[in-house]
Amino acid sequence: xxxxxxxxxxxxxxxxxxxxxxxxxxxxxxxxxxxxxxxxxxxxxxxxxxxxxxxxxxxxxxxxxxxxxxxxxxxxxxxxxxxxxxxxxxxxxxxxxxxxxxxxxxxxxxxxxxxxxxxxxxxxxxxxxxxxxxxxxxxxxxxxxxxxxxxxxxxxxxxxxxxxxxxxxxxxxxxxxxxxxxxxxxxxxxxxxxxxxxxxxxxxxxxxxxxxxxxxxxxxxxxxxxxxxxxxxxxxxxxxxxxxxxxxxxxxxxxxxxxxxxxxxxxxxxxxxxxxxxx
Ligand SMILES: C[S@@+](CC[C@H](N)C(=O)[O-])C[C@H]1O[C@@H](n2cnc3c(N)ncnc32)[C@H](O)[C@@H]1O
Numbered sequence: 001x002x003x004x005x006x007x008x009x010x011x012x013x014x015x016x017x018x019x020x021x022x023x024x025x026x027x028x029x030x031x032x033x034x035x036x037x038x039x040x041x042x043x044x045x046x047x048x049x050x051x052x053x054x055x056x057x058x059x060x061x062x063x064x065x066x067x068x069x070x071x072x073x074x075x076x077x078x079x080x081x082x083x084x085x086x087x088x089x090x091x092x093x094x095x096x097x098x099x100x101x102x103x104x105x106x107x108x109x110x111x112x113x114x115x116x117x118x119x120x121x122x123x124x125x126x127x128x129x130x131x132x133x134x135x136x137x138x139x140x141x142x143x144x145x146x147x148x149x150x151x152x153x154x155x156x157x158x159x160x161x162x163x164x165x166x167x168x169x170x171x172x173x174x175x176x177x178x179x180x181x182x183x184x185x186x187x188x189x190x191x192x193x194x195x196x197x198x199x200x201x202x203x204x205x206x207x208x209x210x211x212x213x214x215x216x217x218x219x220x221x222x223x224x225x226x227x228x229x230x231x232x233x234x235x236x237x238x239x240x241x242x243x244x245x246x247x248x249x250x251x252x253x254x255x256x257x258x259x260x261x262x263x264x265x266x267x268x269x270x271x272x273x274x275x276x277x278x279x
Contacts, residue, residue, distance in 0.1 A: 008209070009085075009132060009133050009210075011209050011210060012132070013086055017087060019088075019196075019199065020092065021200055024065075024194055024197045025194045025195065026194060027095055027099070029193050030092060030096050034102065035074065037075045038067055039071045039075065039076075042153070042273060043238050044232040045153050045273075048275065049075075052121070055078075056076065056121045057118065058078040058121065058124065059082075059120040060081070060082045061125040061128055061142050062084055062126070063084050063093060064089045066090070066096055067096075069082035069093065069102075069104040070096050072122075074100055078122070080103075081106070081120075082105070082106045083108075085110045087108060090106045090108055094106050116145050119145060119150060120150065121150050121151065122150065123152045124153040125153075126155040126273075129142070130156050130212045131208065132210075139222050139226070140225075143222075143228060146276075148278050149278065149279075150277065150278050153274070154273065155273045156214050156272060157213040158215065158216075158270045159218075160254075160255040161255050161257070161270035161272065162258070162271070163213070163258075164258045164259045164261075164262045165258065170206060173207075186198050187265075188265055213270070216247060228277065229276060229277060230276055231277055234274075235251050235272050236250050
């Protein structure tokens with residue numbers, strides 16, 4: 001990596017170098033996770049990939065420990081390239097690729113300095129751009145990779161859907177300290193298979209030094225300015241996209257849903273996805 005990072009991006013890289021997000025203590029767990037296809041959690045992306053068939057070129061921006069890039073290659077036969085600036089995260093991503101023979105490749109780069117060698121049919125970025133010094137600039141840069149007919153799958157923290165989560169967990173942290181907050185986090189998130197994974201998720205989502213939150217309505221403007229159109233979004237549970245105003249009205253209810261889930265003691269980090277295409 002030869003470019004100079006913005007100061008907050010350097011802080012973010014150092015944060016993930018210490019412990020990447022979704023890092024399992026036992027590599028076998030990461031390998032089992034990639035084999036179980038975690039991408040099936042996104043039904044719109046899953047269906048699109050299944051329909052596209054093998055050979056699709058894909059670039060993942062901010063791939064971290066590589067579960068999505070490895071799953072793209074393993075389950076959909078995609079030619080996947082994962083990009084991240086954390087050497088620690090990439091070490092694990094490559095180890096899983098080797099163990100599963102996924103064929104996914106991994107590149108260390110600041111996303112702002114990266115450009116794919118050829119325009120990928122699918123660009124994806126899950127939970128990354130909101131950790132950069134400028135989410136809009138990151139969006140514009142990454143949207144520029146998408147060729148005509150290409151897809152862009154994006155996951156971002158939602159405003160205000162994220163705020164109940166932050167209030168709850170940061171409040172608990174302040175009142176009861178890190179050990180108690182982490183233990184409670186583990187009870188809300190029982191699917192976490194090992195303590196290191198739990199800690200990696202907790203610090204990513206509760207102790208992060210840099211994050212922003214965004215509205216679908218806001219990203220809609222970025223999307224239109226970049227010449228993209230929306231195919232589907234988690235905001236209306238991947239239903240048909242008719243009028244944007246209908247989606248924005250649904251979006252307004254997201255904060256209340258988030259409050260409800262948090263009050264029920266559930267794990268609800270306030271995240272939303274968009275699947276877009278360039279016509
Ligand atoms: C919350 S993690 C998400 C990782 C992965 N997408 C996942 O879902 O497990 C954010 C990732 O983005 C990477 N990242 C953040 N800013 C970046 C930048 N400017 N350039 C490259 N990678 C970046 C971090 O190193 C980290 O691995």
